[in-house]
Structure formats: structure tokens, C-alpha cells
Amino acid sequence: MPEDIHLKINGQAVSAPAGSTILKAASSVGVEIPTICYHDYCTSNGLCRICVVEVSGARTLTPACVAKVNEGMEIQTDSPRVRRARKTILEMLAASVDLSDAPDIQAMLVEYQAQPDRYPDAQTRSPEVIQDNPMYIRDYAKCILCWRCVQVCAEDAQFTYAINFSGRGYRTQIGTFFNRPIPETTCVFCGQCIGVCPTGALKPKKQWLMEQGQTTDEIMRLTRSQRRAKTKKTTQPAPEGGAA
Amino acid sequence: MDDLDLSPLKDRLRLLQPKGRSGLLPALHTAQDLYGYIPEFAAEEIARTLRVPLADVYGVIDFYALFLKQPAARTVIHVCADPACAMAGADGVMKRFSQSVASKNTAEGSLPELVVERAPCLGLCEHAPAVLVQGRGATASSAQSYQDLVKGKPEHPRSVIGRSINLLTANCGKGRPTTLEEYRQSGGYQALEKALSMRPGEIITMVKASGLVGRGGAAFPTGMKWEAAANAPGEIRYLVCNADEAEPGTFKDRVMMEEDPHRLLEGMIIAAYAVGAQKAYLYIRGEYLYPYEVMSRAIDEAAAAGWIGETIHGSDFRFEIEIRRGAGAYICGEETALFESIEGKRGFPRLKPPFPTTAGLFGRPTVINNVETLCNVPLILNLGAEEYRKIGTEKSPGPKLFCLSGDVARPGLYEVPFGIPLRVLLEELAGGVRGQRPLQAILFGGAAGVFTTEKDLDVRLSFEDLRAVGLPLGSGVITVFDDTRDMRDICYRLARFFAEESCGKCYPCQIGTQRQEEILHRINRSQPQSEDWDRLQDIGWTMSDASICGLGQTAASAVLSAMRLWPHLFKPSV
Numbered sequence: 001m002p003e004d005i006h007l008k009i010n011g012q013a014v015s016a017p018a019g020s021t022i023l024k025a026a027s028s029v030g031v032e033i034p035t036i037c038y039h040d041y042c043t044s045n046g047l048c049r050i051c052v053v054e055v056s057g058a059r060t061l062t063p064a065c066v067a068k069v070n071e072g073m074e075i076q077t078d079s080p081r082v083r084r085a086r087k088t089i090l091e092m093l094a095a096s097v098d099l100s101d102a103p104d105i106q107a108m109l110v111e112y113q114a115q116p117d118r119y120p121d122a123q124t125r126s127p128e129v130i131q132d133n134p135m136y137i138r139d140y141a142k143c144i145l146c147w148r149c150v151q152v153c154a155e156d157a158q159f160t161y162a163i164n165f166s167g168r169g170y171r172t173q174i175g176t177f178f179n180r181p182i183p184e185t186t187c188v189f190c191g192q193c194i195g196v197c198p199t200g201a202l203k204p205k206k207q208w209l210m211e212q213g214q215t216t217d218e219i220m221r222l223t224r225s226q227r228r229a230k231t232k233k234t235t236q237p238a239p240e241g242g243a244a
Numbered sequence: 245m246d247d248l249d250l251s252p253l254k255d256r257l258r259l260l261q262p263k264g265r266s267g268l269l270p271a272l273h274t275a276q277d278l279y280g281y282i283p284e285f286a287a288e289e290i291a292r293t294l295r296v297p298l299a300d301v302y303g304v305i306d307f308y309a310l311f312l313k314q315p316a317a318r319t320v321i322h323v324c325a326d327p328a329c330a331m332a333g334a335d336g337v338m339k340r341f342s343q344s345v346a347s348k349n350t351a352e353g354s355l356p357e358l359v360v361e362r363a364p365c366l367g368l369c370e371h372a373p374a375v376l377v378q379g380r381g382a383t384a385s386s387a388q389s390y391q392d393l394v395k396g397k398p399e400h401p402r403s404v405i406g407r408s409i410n411l412l413t414a415n416c417g418k419g420r421p422t423t424l425e426e427y428r429q430s431g432g433y434q435a436l437e438k439a440l441s442m443r444p445g446e447i448i449t450m451v452k453a454s455g456l457v458g459r460g461g462a463a464f465p466t467g468m469k470w471e472a473a474a475n476a477p478g479e480i481r482y483l484v485c486n487a488d489e490a491e492p493g494t495f496k497d498r499v500m501m502e503e504d505p506h507r508l509l510e511g512m513i514i515a516a517y518a519v520g521a522q523k524a525y526l527y528i529r530g531e532y533l534y535p536y537e538v539m540s541r542a543i544d545e546a547a548a549a550g551w552i553g554e555t556i557h558g559s560d561f562r563f564e565i566e567i568r569r570g571a572g573a574y575i576c577g578e579e580t581a582l583f584e585s586i587e588g589k590r591g592f593p594r595l596k597p598p599f600p601t602t603a604g605l606f607g608r609p610t611v612i613n614n615v616e617t618l619c620n621v622p623l624i625l626n627l628g629a630e631e632y633r634k635i636g637t638e639k640s641p642g643p644k645l646f647c648l649s650g651d652v653a654r655p656g657l658y659e660v661p662f663g664i665p666l667r668v669l670l671e672e673l674a675g676g677v678r679g680q681r682p683l684q685a686i687l688f689g690g691a692a693g694v695f696t697t698e699k700d701l702d703v704r705l706s707f708e709d710l711r712a713v714g715l716p717l718g719s720g721v722i723t724v725f726d727d728t729r730d731m732r733d734i735c736y737r738l739a740r741f742f743a744e745e746s747c748g749k750c751y752p753c754q755i756g757t758q759r760q761e762e763i764l765h766r767i768n769r770s771q772p773q774s775e776d777w778d779r780l781q782d783i784g785w786t787m788s789d790a791s792i793c794g795l796g797q798t799a800a801s802a803v804l805s806a807m808r809l810w811p812h813l814f815k816p817s818v
């Protein structure tokens with residue numbers, strides 16, 4: 001049993017096992033700290049900084065999802081400084097990508113009184129939807145760069161390494177080797193990336209087609225014709241819009 | 245593509261294979277040297293040989309600005325457009341060159357003769373407007389067209405050295421590197437001989453007593469850093485020299501490497517001996533091709549003379565230095581991003597803790613020091629801590645290099661003792677504002693720095709005095725602006741620099757640098773919106789307070805200081 005660390009969260013005395021994160025210690029006494037990129041089963045990278053809290057004596061705000069508790073720590077999880085950072089990050093994010101499929105983030109926008117239209121002339125990230133395989137689509141206009149898909153594709157789960165990053169800074173995007181279509185990568189269609197995507201940027205193709213207004217019958221007809229096209233592929237190229 | 249031959253690449257990759265993923269940046273440089281860019285099949289071969297996933301290789305290629313995925317042109321000219329060069333007419337150079345190039349690149353489908361590209365600060369600020377011609381530094385100050393630069397081999401611009409003392413720059417100013425023999429004649433490597441007769445712990449004690457603090461910007465006490473790494477558990481330790489000098493306005497490390505390479509090597513060998521490192525990496529920014537060549541030759545010279553290698557002058561200390569070239573990413577000057585880069589990854593800064601002294605390069609205890617910091621080490625050994633402390637002030641001992649550029653009569657590298665007034669450096673040593681125009685502003689610390697005005701001209705240049713007036717010493721950058729300069733334009737360029745150099749890891753910096761650039765772009769076109777003031781404040785404070793690393797934490801520093809000094813510039817006119 002690790003020994004207990006004693007600290008104060010929003011003035012309340014808390015004890016937590018050594019090695020706990022501030023996030024877990026706070027949660028154990030009912031103080032919920034918001035998170036976006038954090039996932040219980042993925043490596044935490046402290047990217048989104050929504051979970052930042054104010055630790056007495058620290059020069060800058062501290063990410064609660066990765067920072068460990070220390071003896072005597074005094075933490076404010078909802079101070080004006082913290083709220084200003086969270087509100088600004090949410091507003092900037094809302095001006096960058098399509099959050100329509102991210103209800104948790106939308107709720108945070110309300111909670112922090114963030115104005116989604118704070119940056120009216122901002123350049124958004126809005127690439128075309130990529131449909132390059134029969135199993136799932138990639139709609140990076142909804143991607144918030146939480147890194148979870150890259151991580152589960154690599155050491156966090158599947159060890160497949162089909163996807164990584166392209167570009168950098170605001171122009172970062174998740175991508176494949178020289179933007180090759182997914183079927184030409186090491187992807188094994190395990191679906192784990194879709195499972196951890198928090199914003200609907202990765203979706204099963206069928207779900208996406210239904211959202212586009214197609215009926216199950218139409219989708220069945222489409223996939224049937226695609227399968228036929230694929231069997232003929234040895235003799236002639238697949239028709240445009242084909243699966244592979 | 246099929247006509248490109250893979251066999252020369254395979255030959256060279258064989259040497260890199262034992263390095264595994266850590267050989268990725270050298271391998272990509274090799275491919276680009278061979279083919280002019282990194283063809284897909286070469287990237288695949290590299291991935292296979294070094295056993296790195298294909299997607300990861302692409303992620304690395306696309307992170308670094310100097311790696312090309314397509315053939316560019318026979319000749320590439322990079323034009324710096326950051327403040328010092330912009331004030332010297334970089335935009336005009338860019339325009340003139342692009343126009344004369346347009347008429348030249350006519351043949352369709354074939355590779356263009358020449359491409360002119362805008363680049364971040366090239367570390368040639370005293371030669372503004374600075375350019376790279378096929379990776380070679382040059383000044384475009386007298387070039388009417390690009391032909392003036394590409395015909396013949398452009399001459400490497402000669403460094404301008406000014407000083408009130410010459411302890412670090414004693415061998416600088418010749419316009420060529422100091423040879424090993426010359427270095428020896430001037431007393432070089434005596435400090436190392438002395439160090440090898442001491443116990444490592446004694447050297448650390450001496451460096452601690454000297455009061456040396458890091459010259460790269462963070463001002464961390466060097467001796468404490470060494471002690472922490474020396475005491476960290478484990479047999480393997482690394483020394484890393486950070487020569488990824490890319491802060492706009494900084495060129496001191498370049499001059500030290502070009503003119504006195506053995507001083508740096510001597511400092512590195514002493515540091516490695518003191519902390520128990522058997523291997524060092526010297527990470528030089530990708531744009532510094534000439535310093536890379538000078539340092540490579542100097543390492544060969546030092547190895548031939550027995551200062552680097554299996555046994556160093558009869559001692560049982562064994563030591564090697566490997567040079568790594570960056571590839572165009574300012575973020576790699578951040579120490580943990582630099583480790584990632586050596587390890588063959590995208591230059592994402594790591595979360596701290598753990599700190600480098602316990603878990604740094606390859607997860608091992610690592611000391612990482614700036615070039616200028618290490619150049620101080622032989623001096624401390626030669627003088628002893630007590631004599632060294634007589635230079636400078638009590639709290640900021642030693643000599644300091646300052647990089648002066650912009651609207652100053654004599655831009656260049658200046659060596660002075662800590663504690664001299666800014667006015668003495670600017671007016672007496674550097675000749676004051678160019679053309680004796682009134683001073684409008686001084687930017688302290690580069691793009692990540694803070695603006696001030698003549699009100700601070702009498703501040704003494706020491707860590708403690710500058711801190712008292714809220715100015716960062718940073719890495720010793722002083723950029724001067726006369727009364728004709730539009731500070732909105734300068735702020736926009738700084739914002740653009742950060743937007744282009746943000747790694748994209750944490751949201752505040754990834755998005756904040758972009759939003760900050762957009763707003764400053766419209767302010768620079770005299771179209772500020774009434775809410776832009778509050779937006780810039782929120783973005784700036786959030787980046788400063790919530791970003792992972794020093795890049796994001798300082799990406800709004802200069803802009804916020806400009807808003808304090810000249811609020812009217814950022815508001816709509818009434």
C-alpha cells in the first residue's frame with residue numbers, strides 16, 4: 001500500500017495515495033475537473049490543458065491529468081485564473097473545428113460561458129471527409145487532435161502503427177504514410193481508433209452513410225455492388241467510388 | 245522516380261542501421277542530399293532499415309521544415325523575414341528575387357531553375373537582410389537580383405565582433421575558424437589537462453562556486469545541473485550541447501562555433517568528464533550548415549590529437565561526440581523536444597517532471613547545456629572560481645555575449661562583463677541607433693522577449709537588474725527599432741513566427757499562436773476590431789499560463805508588452 005499524501009483541494013483537506021494524479025485525488029472527494037484529451041485507458045499527454053488547476057507556488061497552471069499529488073499541496077480547481085484559461089481554450093477550439101458531434105465539449109462551452117463565435121474571422125480546419133475504405137470514414141474537420149487514435153493504433157493497444165501526424169502547429173492532421181489510402185497501410189480494421197474518438201471524426205461507414213440520409217436498404221445495395229466490383233477487380237479496375 | 249538509384253542510399257544506411265530509430269534524422273538528411281528531396285521509396289527503405297513504422301517516418305519528415313517531399317528546384321534561396329531582416333528590406337529582396345525568378349522558370353513540367361522561399365530567422369541578423377543559398381549563409385544587402393548570389397560561391401559573411409573584454413571571443417574575429425594548433429598556442433586545452441588531474445566532483449564544486457548559470461535563456465545554475473545528473477542512479481549518462489540556436493535575433497552560438505570551435509569542444513569534454521558521460525551529442529540547427537562543417541572538422545582534429553577517443557591523454561576517461569543536424573524546427577531548441585529529435589521523433593516537448601538530469605536522452609540522466617555556457621567552462625578552470633567571479637556582478641558572474649541587430653550603427657556580437665549599463669553597450673560599443681535617429685524600442689530576448697523603450701537605457705545588464713525592471717535577459721538578444729518603425733508590423737511578424745513554429749502538441753499554443761497571428765494580421769492592416777484587445781489578452785494570458793513548454797509560454801510575451809507600451813496601436817481609431 002502506498003502511503004497517503006495530504007493536500008488541500010479548494011480548501012478541503014484530502015488524502016490520496018502517493019502517485020495519484022490531481023485529477024484522481026479530486027475525483028475521490030467529488031471534485032470533478034473537466035477533461036478533453038484524457039482517457040482512462042490511454043497514455044495521458046496533458047495536451048488539451050482543459051484540466052489545468054492552480055497549484056500554490058507554481059509559476060504556471062498545472063495539468064491535473066498528469067501532475068502527481070505532493071505533500072502539502074494547495075490546489076484551486078475553479079479559480080478565475082483557471083476559468084479564464086478553460087474558457088479561452090474552449091472558444092479557440094470552437095473556432096477551429098466542427099464540434100457538432102462532441103456533446104461533452106458543447107456542455108463545457110455552456111458551463112464556462114464560452115462564446116463559440118468569439119473569433120469570427122478565424123481560419124477553420126475543414127478538410128474533406130476521407131472515404132478510402134469500406135469500414136470507416138475520417139472526417140478531420142471534426143478532429144481536435146487528442147492523439148487517442150494514434151496512440152491506440154500504436155503502443156496503447158494495437159501495435160499497428162498505421163497512422164501518425166502530418167504537418168505541425170495549427171496545421172497538424174492525423175494521416176498515413178504519404179497520405180496513402182487506409183487499405184494500403186498496416187491498418188487491420190480493429191476499430192479501436194473509432195472507439196476512442198471523442199468528436200465523431202472517425203466513424204463506422206454505415207453510421208456515417210445513415211447520417212447522410214441513406215436507408216439501410218440503400219447501404220446494403222451499395223456494399224453489394226462494391227463487393228461485386230471488388231471480385232471483378234482482377235480483370236478490370238473498380239468503378240469510381242469503389243471500396244478499394 | 246524509377247530512374248533514381250537506391251543503391252547509394254542503401255550503402256549509407258548500413259552505417260546508420262545500428263542506431264535504429266535514432267538514426268532517422270541523419271538518414272533523412274542523407275536521402276535529401278542524394279536526391280534533392282525525400283522520395284517515397286527512399287522513405288520506405290529508411291523505415292525498413294531502421295525499423296521505424298512508415299507512418300512515423302512520414303510524421304517526422306512532415307514535422308521538419310527543411311525536409312522536402314517533392315523536388316523543389318535546382319537552387320533554393322531562403323530569405324529571412326523576421327524583424328531584423330525585415331527592417332533591412334527582406335520583403336523587397338523577396339519580391340525582387342521572385343520577379344526575376346518568374347521569368348527564368350519558364351519550361352513547363354521540368355524542375356524550376358530556382359525557388360525563393362521565406363524562412364524563419366537564420367541567425368545571420370548582423371548581416372541583414374540574410375539569405376541561405378543552397379544552405380549557405382549570405383547577405384543580400386547589395387544583391388540586386390538572385391544572380392548576384394548564385395553566380396560563384398557566395399562568400400560567408402564575416403562576423404562582426406565588438407567587446408569591452410575578450411575572454412570568450414579572444415580567438416574570434418579572424419573570419420575563419422581557429423585551428424587546433426592556434427588554439428593550443430593561445431593556451432587551449434590546458435583547462436582540460438587541469439580538469440583531468442582533478443576528481444570529477446572537484447570540477448562540479450568549482451563550477452558551482454563560479455556561479456555560472458545557463459546562457460541559453462533559462463538561467464539555471466550549471467553546477468547544480470551537473471551535480472544532479474552526476475548523482476542520478478545509472479551507469480550511462482549523456483551530455484548534450486544545445487546548438488539549435490533559432491531565437492530570432494540570436495547568432496552568438498553560430499559565431500562561437502564558426503570562429504573558435506575548440507573552445508566549445510574543450511568545454512564539452514570537461515563537462516562530460518565532470519558528470520561521468522561517455523558520449524555527447526552536439527545538436528546544431530539544420531540551417532547552420534557552415535558551423536556544422538567547422539565543428540565536424542574540429543572534432544576530427546581533436547580526435548587525431550587524442551582529446552576525444554578511447555583514452556584521453558593517458559587517462560582512463562573515454563569520450564565521443566556525435567553531431568546531429570536539426571532540420572528546421574525552432575521547437576527543438578526546447579531541451580526535451582531536442583531529445584525527441586535525437587531519438588528520431590517529431591520535436592514534441594515532453595511533460596516535466598521527469599527532468600533531464602534524471603530521465604533525459606534515451607531516458608538516461610542527461611546534462612544539456614547551451615554553446616555559450618560550455619564555452620565558459622574552460623575559462624572557469626583556467627581562472628579558478630574566485631577569479632572568474634571578479635568578472636561581472638556578484639549575482640551574475642562572468643562574461644556575457646550579446647547579439648545586437650536591427651537599427652543599430654554596428655550590428656554584431658558583443659562580449660561584455662555582466663553589469664554594464666545597456667546605454668554603454670548600445671551607444672558606446674555599438675555606435676547607437678543607426679543614422680542617429682531617435683530610439684523607439686528595444687526588444688529584449690528575441691521573439692520570446694519583451695519590448696522596452698529608452699526609459700530602461702540605464703538598466704545594468706545583469707540577471708538581477710533586468711528582473712527588477714521586468715525584462716528577460718533570455719539568450720542575450722537586443723533588437724533595436726528606430727522611430728520610423730511600425731511596431732504593428734513587428735508584432736505581426738513575431739506572431740507569424742510562433743504560428744509557424746508551434747509544434748501543435750498542446751491546445752493553448754497550437755490554436756493560440758494561430759488566433760494571435762490572425763488578429764495581428766488585421767491590426768497590421770489597420771483593421772482592428774473593437775474586441776481584438778480583449779481577445780489578444782485572453783489568448784496571451786492563456787498561452788503563457790497553460791502551455792506545456794517555454795515556446796507557448798512566451799509566444800505572447802512580446803505582444804503583451806507592446807500592448808502595455810503602445811495600447812493605441814491595437815485599438816480601432818475613434
